[in-house]
Amino acid sequence: MQLLTQRRFALGTLLVLVVYSTSSSFFLCFALLMQSGLGLDPFMAGSIFAPCSVGFVLASLAAPRLVAGWGIRAIVVGALLYALSIGLLIAQVQAAGAQLVPVWLIPVLIVVGAGQGLVMTPLLNLVLALVDEAKAGMASGVIATVQQVGAALGVAVVGIFFAAALPGEGLVVQAGQYVHAFVAGMLYNLGAAVMVIVLLVMLAGEQRSGGGE
Numbered sequence: 001m002q003l004l005t006q007r008r009f010a011l012g013t014l015l016v017l018v019v020y021s022t023s024s025s026f027f028l029c030f031a032l033l034m035q036s037g038l039g040l041d042p043f044m045a046g047s048i049f050a051p052c053s054v055g056f057v058l059a060s061l062a063a064p065r066l067v068a069g070w071g072i073r074a075i076v077v078g079a080l081l082y083a084l085s086i087g088l089l090i091a092q093v094q095a096a097g098a099q100l101v102p103v104w105l106i107p108v109l110i111v112v113g114a115g116q117g118l119v120m121t122p123l124l125n126l127v128l129a130l131v132d133e134a135k136a137g138m139a140s141g142v143i144a145t146v147q148q149v150g151a152a153l154g155v156a157v158v159g160i161f162f163a164a165a166l167p168g169e170g171l172v173v174q175a176g177q178y179v180h181a182f183v184a185g186m187l188y189n190l191g192a193a194v195m196v197i198v199l200l201v202m203l204a205g206e207q208r209s210g211g212g213e
Contacts, residue, residue: 003131003139011203012127013146018196019119020147021154022086022189026112028155029162029185033093034102037178048102052113059117067122072204075126078118079200083193085111090186098176119196154192158185 004010027049034045059078066074089108093100124143131139165181 003135003142006131008130008203008206009127009139011199011206012123012130013142015123015196015199015203016127016143017146017150017153018192018199019123020150021157022192023116023120023154024151025154025158025185026189029158029182029189032162033178033182037175037182038100038102039175040102044102048106049109051106052109055110055113055115056117057113059114060121063118063121066118067126072126072200072207075119075122076197076200076204078115079193079197081111082115082119083190083197085115086186086190086193090183090190093179093186094183097179098174100175100179115193154188158188161185161188 004013030049031045034040034048035042040048063074063078070077085108089105089112092105092108096104127143128136128139162181162185165184166177
């Protein structure tokens with residue numbers, strides 16, 4: 001707990017919590033929309049989502065070089081891209097409604113994955129670098145725990161929003177209602193992505209000032 005009294009590490013830990021709360025919750029919303037809402041089988045739903053992973057891998061490979069050149073600004077740009085792509089995905093699904101054609105989402109899904117890769121891949125190294133080397137093991141344990149807590153938190157919150165947007169038990173749920181539920185759930189992810197940008201800017205300011213020691 002003494003580690004969390006260090007302002008920069010505490011900010012970094014909160015960043016990890018918020019970022020990882022958007023990952024599993026996004027997978028949940030997307031799977032429910034594709035399979036329960038639009039009637040795709042698991043293989044087809046996974047195939048539509050696969051390009052998102054391609055974007056993540058490519059961005060993850062590029063992230064170390066970008067961070068080496070730009071520092072934390074590279075992660076801020078990645079967070080901006082992540083938030084904008086989530087907003088675009090929400091707008092695209094909302095506009096299409098029940099007539100949504102899943103393959104039309106592939107371009108924006110690639111960008112969502114790229115945004116995740118530009119943020120998540122370098123973020124853990126950034127946060128762990130904020131503590132003394134002697135405390136790196138403890139810090140790593142804290143971050144690993146926060147990743148799991150963040151994922152569970154995101155699924156819980158988004159699950160509440162998603163379920164609240166669907167009709168009551170026993171009623172037939174139409175594709176358009178799943179679209180509405182997807183949008184409701186993803187609004188949390190959009191808000192969390194914006195919060196990530198704010199926290200990154202705060203952390204950058206702390207690093208410049210050398211505070212939080």
